[in-house]
Amino acid sequence: MNQLWRRVNWFLHRKRFEEELDEEMRHHLSMKAQDMKAADMKGGEMKQFGNPALLKEDSRAVWTSVFWEQLIQDIRYGLRSMSANKLFTTMAVLSLALGIGANTAIYSFMDAILIRALPVAHPEELVVLNWRAKGWPEVAHSQHGSSYEEPGGISVSDTMPYPAWELLGRNNVFTSLLAFLGAGRLNVVVNHQAILAHGAYTSGNYFDCLQMRPAAGRLIAEQDDKPGAPPVAVVSYPFWQGKLAGSADAVGRVITVNEVPVTITGVAAPGFYGLNPSEAPDLFLPIHTRPLLDPRSQPEAFHDATNYWVETVGRLRDGVTLRQAEASLAPQFHAFVADSAKTDKERANLPALWLQQGGSGIDSLKREYSKPLYVLMTMVALILAIACANIANLLLARATSRRREIAVRLSLGAGRLRVIRQLLTESVLLSLTGGIAGMGIAAAGIRTLTSLLANGRENFTLHAQIDIRILLFATAVSLFTGIVFGLAPALQSTKVEISPALKESRLGTGRSSHSGLRFGLMHSLVVAQIAVSLLLAIAAGLFVRTLSNLHSVTLGFNRENILLFSLNAKQAGYNDESGIQFYDRMRRRFASIPGVTSATITDMPLVAGWSSRTSATIPGVPEPNGKRPATNVALVGPSYFETMQIPILRGRSIEERDQTGRVASVVVNEVFVQQYFPGRDPVGQRFTLGGNKNAIEAQIVGVSRNSRYASLKREIPAVTYISWTQPPMLWRAGGIFFALRTMGDPMQIANTVRQLVHQADANIPVADLTTQARRIDETIVSERTFADLCACFGVLALLIAAIGLYGTMAYAVARRTGEIGIRLALGAQRPRVLWMVLREATVMLIAGVAIGVSVAWWASRFLASFLFGVKPNDLASIAVSVAVLACATILAGYFPAWRASRIDPMRALRHE
C-alpha cells in the first residue's frame, strides 16, 4: 500500500519528478565530462553516455507502466467478462440503476429544498430573526405572515413589528438588516393586459443587504422606501423575460399595480426567487408603497409595536457568529417587547429572539417538505441497500463459479492483491454503468415528481435538477457500492486454498467450509432483501389505503362538474357597493351561459384548505368563563346550495331576496344545530356573529346537511353560511369566487367565462380557474405523491429482491447440478427435487417475512402522521404485502427449481 501511495504521489507531482530526473542526468553528464577530460589527459577511454531519452523512458516506466497498463488491462478484461455474462450484467446494472436513479432523484429534491443556498453573495452570512414563546404571546395583538407551533406548544414566527426592525437595525453584529413581507397577488396591467402577479414588499436596503447586482437597471434603494416617494418596482428575471419580452427599455416603463402607476427601475438577478422560496415574487416593491396598493393595510402599522408583520433577515459582520449576534440582540428585543406590553397578562409571556441560519432562505418550504423527504430518502436508501445486496450476491455467486479460474491465476503466480484489484475493477465498472443508467432514471424521475408535486400550482418554484453536485452524489454512490460490495466477494474468493479448488469438481462444493460460509452469507442477504422489500411494500400499502380513504370520504356535496374561479374588483378600483353590483351582474351572466345550470358566489372554495372562523353570541347558549361559542363561516350567494348540491333539510336556502336587508339570512349545518340548538327548531332563530365593531345580526332561514368544509381529513365543524352581501364580512379575502355547475366538462366553458369578464371589465383578470374536483385533489397532493411513489418503490423493491432471489437460487441449482444428477440417477422423483429447491426459497421467505413484519410493526409508527383512516399497524396492508411478496418469491424461486427437476442425470454426471 505504501508503494501505491508513492505511485499516487509520483503521479500528482510527475512534472517535478521529471524535472528532477532531468537534473540528475545533467549532473551525471557534467561529472562524466569532468572525468572524461581528466581521462583524456591520461589517454584513457570513456564510454559514451547512453540514450538519454530511452533512459528517461525506462525510469518513468518504473513508476507508471505497471499501474496504468494493468488498469487498462483490468478494464478491458472486465468489459469482456461483462459482455460474456449478459444475464448477470443486465441484472446487476438494472438493480443498481433503479437504486441509484431513485436515490439521485430524491436527493436532488432534498438538495433543492433543504440544502441549496440562495443565489446571493455569501449566503452563509445571512440569518433569519425569529421569536419563540410558550403558547401565543398576548403582546402580539395582530400578526400577518407565517407562524407555526413546535411540539410542546412553542409558538415560532419570523414576523416582527416594524419599529422592532428599525430598532434592531441599529446594531454592531450585522452589516445590515433587511425587512420584507409577501404582498400576495397583485393586479398588474402590462401592455393593456391585466394579469395577476405575486409581489413582495421590501425595505430600502433589501437588495443592498443581499449584495445583489441587477440584471438590468437599478434595484430598490433607501430613497425609494420613504413615505411619499414615487412608487417603483423591481421585477423578477422570469417576469422580465416572460411579460416584458426581456427588453432593455422595460426599465423606466410605468405599469399599473392595483390601479397605482408604478415605475420599473430594474430587474433582479436571474435565479433569484425571493427570500421565501415558496412565494416566488414577480414584483418587488418598497414597503412604504403598501398603504397605496393595499387599502386593507393600515398605515399605523409602521408605528405599532404590537403588530407583527415584517420578516427580517440580517447579514453577519465578519467574524460574528450566529450565537454572538443572538446574544447581542436578544436584550434589545426583550426591552422592546417588554415596553410594548401593557397588561400583566401580556407581560407574563413575552416572545424571545431566536436566530436561525438564513443561507437557504426562509424555511416554510422546508417545514412543509422536510419530513416527507426524509421518509422518501429512507425508502430510496433501503432500495439502494437491497440493490447493493443484489450486487454483492451476484458477485459472490460469480466469484464462486470463478474459483477455479482464480485458483489457476493464483497458482500461476498472480499476487492476491492483483487478483483482488482485477475483481474490484470489474465491480466498479458494473456500478459505474449502473450509475450512468441510474442518471437517466433519475432525470425521468425528477420530471415526474416535479409535475406530481406542482400539480397545477401556478408559481411552483421547486427547481430540482441534475447539476454538478447531483452528478458527484451519484458518482460517489456508484463508486461506493462498487468498492464496498465488490470488496467482500473479492477478498473471499481470493482466500482459496489453491489445490482443493483446482481439484474441485462440478459435483458440488458444499463440503468446503469456505463456500458453506459464503452460501450462508448469500442466504442472509436474500433474507434481508425480502425483509426490506416487505417493509417498503407495507408502507406502500398504508399510503395507498390512505389515498383511497381520502377519495372515499363523504363530501356532502357533488364535486363533479363545477367550475371555480375568482375575480377581484377591488384591485381594479371598485368600492364595496359597486363591487357587489359588478359581482351580482356577472353571476347572472355566468348563469345564462349555455351548458351552465346554475351559478353562485362564495368567498371560499370548499375543501381547499381555506377556513374562516368567528365567535357568536347565541341566545340560550351558555358562555363559560366568557368563552363564546364559535362557528366556521362561508359567504354564499343565491343558488349556492343548488350549485353545490348540498341538501336543505329544513327551511330554505339563501335566495336573491337575502341580498338586501339589515339582518343577514344564514343557513346553518347539522353540526351547528346539534351544538347550539339541540332539540330546538333553529329556523327563524336570531343570533349575533362576530364581536365589537364587526358584529352582524343573523337570522337562520334553513338547515343544510353536513358537508366537508376546509379539509377532507378534519371533522366537519359547525358552519354558518351567510348571505354574501354583508359588508363587514366581505373584502377580507380580497377577491370573490364563482362556482358554476355545468352539464359537461367544466373546463369547456373556461374561455366563455374569460371573454365575458373581459367584455365586462378588461382590467379584471380571471384567477384560480379550475374545477372543484381538482381543487380538492390539490389538498391531497402530498398523500397522492406518497401513495404513487411508495407504490413505485414497493414494486421496485419487490423486483430487485426477486432478481436477487432468482440469482441466488439459479446459482444454487447450478452448483448442485451434479448432486441433483446423482439423486435423480438413484431414483429421486422429480417433484421431490423441485420441492427440495423450492424449500430453500421458502425458508428464506419465511425468515424474511418474520423479520420484515416485526420491523414494520415497530417502524410504521413514524408514518402515523401521514396516514388517514388507517392504523400504522394495519393488518390488511401487512397481509396483502406478505401475500404479494410470497407470490413474487415463490415465482422467482420456482423457475430455478423447475430447471433443477429437469436435469438430465446422464448429462449432469458426464461433466465429470
Add this chain to the structure above:
Amino acid sequence: MGTTRPEIPPGSLYMLILKTLARLGSMHGYGIAQYIQQTSEDILQVEEGSLYPALQRMLLKGWVVGEWRQSENNRRARYYKLTPEGRKQLARELKEFDQVIAAISRVIEAV
C-alpha cells in the same frame, strides 16, 4: 573499447547499490557507479541505462530516499540514502547471495 567486461549478474545490481550506500552513507548516482567500478577494479561497470531505472525502482520500493544537495562540482545532485527498510533488504540479499555462492562453489568443486 575492444576488451569485454563481465556483465553484472542479474538481480545483484540492487545488492551492489545497497552495499555502496551502506558504505558511503549517501551518494549521487554517478558516485555510486564510480564507486562500484573502482572498488571492483574496473571489472564491474554500471550502465546508466540500468543504474537510474534501478534507483527509481528502489525509491518506489522504499529502500532508499533521495535528497537534493550540492555536489562536489557545485551542482545540485540527488543523494541517495538507505532507509531501515533498505538495510533489511541488503541483509536479506547478502544472505541469499552467500548461500548461492556457497552452493555454486560446492557444485563446481564437487568434481
